[in-house]
Amino acid sequence: MDDRSDLDLLHADPREAEDGARPDDRIDDARLDGENTLKPDYVRAVREALEAGDDGAVYDLVEPLHPADLADLIELLERNERAVLAAAITDLMGSEVIAELNDFVREEMMEALPADAVAAIAEQLDTDDAVQLIEDLDEEDRQAILAELDDEDRVAIESALAYPEETAGRLMSREFVAVPEHMTVGDLIDYLRNETDLASDFFEVFVVDHKHHPVGTCALSWILTTPRGIALTDVMQRDQTLVPVMLDQEEVALMFQKYALISAAVVDESGRLVGQMTVDDVVHIISEEAQEDAMLLSGAGEGDINEPIREAYSARVRWLVANLGTAVVASTIIAMFGAAIEQLVALAVLMPIVASIGGNAGTQTMAVTVRAIAMNQLTEANTGRILWREFRVAFLMGVTIAILIGAAVSLLFTPMLGGVIAAAMIINIIIAGLAGVLVPVIFERLDIDPAVASSVFVTMITDSMGFFAFLGLAVAVGLAG
Missing domain, CATH: 1.25.60.10 (MgtE N-terminal domain-like)
Structure with a gap:
């Protein structure tokens, strides 16, 4: 042993x-x-x-x-x-x-x-x-x-x-394999075997013209299974996805996902081949962007446990300060109905429910919208359709929650108050659904990252409108005033 x-x-x-x-x-x-x-x-x-x-x-x-x-x-x-x-x-x-x-x-x-x-x-x-x-x-x-x-x-x-x-x-990686278009498959195989300074990892060979413009690609599997005497121009794939050198990394990732790419040529402003992007780079980009958006939606900045304390503080506190300002708006609305709340304490008990449910509904829709924007699924061409879709989803959710909360409040307090909170719930969830779409879309149109700024404003809208709808309806039907 x-x-x-x-x-x-x-x-x-x-x-x-x-x-x-x-x-x-x-x-x-x-x-x-x-x-x-x-x-x-x-x-x-x-x-x-x-x-x-x-x-x-x-x-x-x-x-x-x-x-x-x-x-x-x-x-x-x-x-x-x-x-x-x-x-x-x-x-x-x-x-x-x-x-x-x-x-x-x-x-x-x-x-x-x-x-x-x-x-x-x-x-x-x-x-x-x-x-x-x-x-x-x-x-x-x-x-x-x-x-x-x-x-x-x-x-x-x-x-x-x-x-x-x-x-x-x-x-991009500046290590890639590019050969002239006059080669045959045999010439290319000999070149790959004899060249001592090849890229360490590559999945396809780029075929270029005399100006170093990519004119096609040859997958390694094609090269190995094609007779030596065949010209590259006869076996190469002419249609290829070219990545502009100034393209944002998110757009690069979307191109790889949309066209199921393993690698792609990167070209400069004149169309010359200057590098390549490979799928391993894109996997890293996708992971990085997903984590970044998740952290930004919460207002946590980079959200990294290794982030320096000063940077973490700076990234988080500014959104809490902004949230403090938006919370004042909701508090002001509550203050407008102070007399009504004093007359009917049940209003104070039930207000947080309306705001909380509305906030959650808004967060759900906002998360879906931000993801759709990031994936290029939500554009100017279909914004109206998506808005109508989310309105219908919000209405159905509002009716469901309204029936549940309305019945419970009717049993615990009065049927009148149950009807008021049910109506307020429908109104607030519908507003939350619309805000969850419109706020990120507006920020995106203004070239502001919707993942960064949407959360604070959606929360402000759902809280404020939830309090206003609930308290306003209570006063309107004579429960308090």
Whole structure:
């Protein structure tokens, strides 16, 4: 029986295997728990090695990790520990690790490391990954890192940084395979076999004319199954989806989804082929945009636990201040009916129900609308139809809730009050449904991100109109006044 503890196994040679166990099994047992998260004992062992300044022990502990697990380890450490770890394992900080790192953690680490260390990491990466590594750094730090790079890498990165953030030009890979249209399939196969400086990953070959304009694409499967003597122009697919270099990343993702693309050529303003976007880049974009919209709808800013406290405070508090202002509107409406509330305390008891249900209904519709806008499903061409659809949905929901709340209030208080709250509920849910569509659409037409600003205003409308409808109807029918 092996009496060694988990910590002993952490320091053991991962190539050892006992009782037929694979090395990977032993690594997982020693470092990862059943949910594939790093064990506290393992993280503690790494910390102790870092504190002792034993770079060799640190390297031995970290080297067997999968890049995604290494990124998790870095995020679990304190800020000062991350820089020490990165310096001890520079050659392990490959593109796979960098891609998995949280944006804030990556930026912190790059700022803490000396320029030559960051440059050494950047030189291992594809251009798009290197750009992601340094794009958010201060200009002084960025220039210091660029100065440490060789001329070819520096020119490529500076060219990418010249494009706006979140555009195809900033995100595209500059490593692709392009060949002239006069080639045959055999010529292309020979070229791919003999060329020593090919892109490391590609799914198709771009065929270009003498001006370097893409005229077609050849999937690798076609190349491998077509006789050598066939001309590329006879086998290539001429219809292709071209990505403009200035296209926003969300639009790029929508193109890949709509046309089921694996890769696509990126062209500049003159139509020349300058890069490619691949599906792995787009998956990252889709995930990033979905998370961003979810956080923005809640007013939580980036919503990241690694976000600096000052930035998190700034992002969240401004929307709470805005919400405070909109809440004053609802409070003013309540104050207008102060006398009625004093005469009939039941109004004060029931008001929160009207506002709460209306707010939830508005949030539901707003979420659907923001998603439809992001997916290009809601445009000027169908806004009227969608508005009518949501009106009917809101009416049906309003009637259902009105029957339930109206019956309950009639039993607990009076039938008259039950009818008032039922009518108010229908009115407020319909208003909530319309606001949930119109507010995001209006912001989108004004070129304001609807995910950022809609929530506060939809809440204000549903609260204010809910109180006004309920209290106004109560006064109108003579329940109080």
